[in-house]
Amino acid sequence: MSNTQSIAPVPIDQIVKATNILQQSSAPKFGHELLPYFSFKQGFLNLNNGSYGALPKVVTEACNELMAWQEENTDFYYRIGFIPPLIGVREQLAQLVGASDVDELVMVPNASTGLGVVLRNFLWQCGDTIIRCNTTYATVYKTIQYIHDVTPGLEISEFQLLFPTTRQAILDGWQKHITNVKANAPQGQKIVAVIDSVVANPAAAMPWKEMVKICKDVGIWTIIDGAHSVGQEDLHLADCGADFFVSNCHKWLNTKRGAAFLWMPKESQKIMLTTIPTSASYVTPGPDRPETNIVSQFQYNGTIDYTTYLSVHVALQWREWVGGEAAIHQYCNNLAKKGGALLAQTMSTKVMDPNGEFTMAMVNVTLPFPSDFQAQYDASVGTALSNKLLARNMYAVTYYHNSLWWTRVSAQIWNELSDFEILGNALVTICSEIVSEHKSANVPQNCKAVSFSSYLEQPLKGAVALDSNNGIGAPRPVTSTKVTLVGYHTQLASIRP
């Protein structure tokens, strides 16, 4: 990349060579044929994409190249170099999620940060209300708790969501709840609702747009925790009506961990005073502050590794190559439904959502515990489930909800129906082990299974090499997503040491 005359900004496609391989081969079918394209330990049955995502080898390689680029001339990178590709990534994401303008979308390290920075920008007052659900994700739930604890007179109003249920029941309940909150809230004080687009536990695609409308009709702010959305569902944010939307790119969009976006239309940006941490380009609110100042602030607010954000570009190329968004969603959706049914059959239990109205790529099935055993929540059961699954070189999330133990299974493009049967058989054995351990008061002291240490004892190899044995068949043209450098939309601040 070095040039004897000068250093000019370079788009990502010139820096990253790893994706060239995509142009030289065609993708295999969805299913186990895709496993060699990921870096899972041999035999690891990954049924939990939902928690931490998974990095395709191509994206890993590309990230290595991006990190090497960062070290070549770090001053250039942080003062000039990262900016055009980052704007390009924001453009691509803005297009993907149906934003009306690139300056409505900024990058954040993860959904917790995005939601946290929005919630903490509101100037909270006595008499304000924040609405959350019992199913709100833990970090967001606790952010709201923290704000309540430091703001005298602020009310939390919690909406109870218990599954199984129906979309209509949720909407009816939500309408009642909102009407109630609005009636009791002091005049002139704000009400802010945090709504999941997809609840994490249980995994449930919510009628969030309808819930937003119910709020909007009575002047309630809506912040959407869309952590699971991008890459799992089609988004059209421009007409969704919400005030803020946050989603993780490292869950269902195959980017490096530490990449998410915050969408905030122009009206919403008015309440956004600062990033956290505050950026050097922060300007005190007033006539001297440019309208797009908050967007500039998000571009740089402390030294981070931008590789995570820039990996969005490569991840999108990968997804295009492997079949494209629509094909991916369809495969995962079908597999989640069929797999969930098979899993329930294998364990002789039930799927939470047999109609599929809440099911995208994740499905929830009850665990085969006797009802008297699971009548009360017991944390050690959760730990045991987690440990025993890992000891068997597999993983799916397990959780307690509405007096039952459940498993949440993610269907991904490397999964097939047989994976669900394997999980089911394992869980039957595991659950019966747990029940007998509890009955004989023989719960293992050290909840961590002994076999964990084997992961650390194995010789640690170097970086995963790109697998050159890519599929069969003639190369097909790849419609790779290009970086469109559209110039600087925002007042960019100089980067200081």
Added chain:
Amino acid sequence: MANVVSQYESKPPPFGHEMRKCFSFDPEYINMNHGSYGSLPSPVAEAIKPYYALAEANPDLFHRFTSIDLIRDVRKRIAKFIGAAHTEEVVFVPNASHGLNTILRSFIWEEGDIISSCNTTYNSISRTAEYISDIPPHPEVVQFTLLFPTSHSEIIQNWRAYVRSLNEMRDQSAQKLGRRPKIVAIIDSIISVPGALLPWKEMVKICKEEDVWSVVDGAHSIGQELDLNLAEANPDFWVTNCHKWMYAKRGCALLYVPKRNQHIIKASFPTSHAYKKGGGSNFVEQFEWNGTIDFVPYISASCALDFRAWLGGEHVINDYCHRIALEGGKRLAQILGTEIIDQDQDFQFTLSMVNVAVPFPPTMSSAFEIDMAFRRKLLIKRKIYPAFFYHNGKWWIRCSAQIWSQVEDFEVLGQAILEASKEILEEFGDGTEKKTMGIEDKVEKVN
């Protein structure tokens, strides 16, 4: 956690240009600004690859268990390194700005409170103080003035007088408010620009005597400042970047909060699932998971310490860097016909960063455009770059001396600066004629 990199079985290359073998710089780029963003040694980049592999081999195992255990071990090692009394006083944050924001935002601000910053406070931290003051209940920001050239003893004297004046302000407010407001002072251990070691331990002591909270921005300290002994220095809060002078991967920084003050930090940012009302009692637990990130930079801190041990350890590294900073700085000042900022104070402010004046007439404009012009002419055109800044009526260069640096680099830089400053004088004038700059002088933005 001994993950031995095979390279450590042979002797390291000598310090100087040969040490470039251990880094992955563009061969045409002369890196004289390590201080801004740090540099990742290739052996450290190698040493962390297995952890990246683990993260993908079984993401659940890694993120739920393995990484948490590994990071606890690293915290233990680092806590010892900085002389903290307890491992539980040290947690990782992505960067110093994040750590300092966590502290400053944790205070429950009230009317009459005072935030003390300095004209040399790092720009994002000044903006943080400004933001806090901009929102209700509008605590007041008061600024300590620090102008070079000066001396450690002068600074200590001025600081004492200043802190006492803050206390007088507080006493007056207390009378009106019927309660005693708090004063929170942000103190740099090593200022960013100029790159200057302050007598921060004495300044912290004065804060204690005057009942003022001390929040130390030690961004540049770890790996550059020897014999950090935080239990002894006893600041109220202390933050440092491991990815600057300690060679960890970006972003890796430490937030140090002695046990007596952990009750102030009610919550991390973002808030953790472990947050409980009343906070403080589970300080470490609250910082163990704050959303999914790349956790490997935190682990890399330990790999960085392995690398530094291989080189011979902290004293060996810093003796070299310090010597080159002084020799190189003197050579540079000679070429430019100017001075080193603390040459009359026996270089008491200089560790591995040296500050030399740019050969401009005293009338030269302080406009931001001149900084940008230097960037174009040095970083882009000539592939050599120090930090530039305007301070107390002059333009200065801040050079970072590192283990790959040699005095010759300062000579190359000197020639480049001579050419570039001549060009800039021609383009912008010497400040005596009224040439329109487009944007007014912004002294405060160029720190």
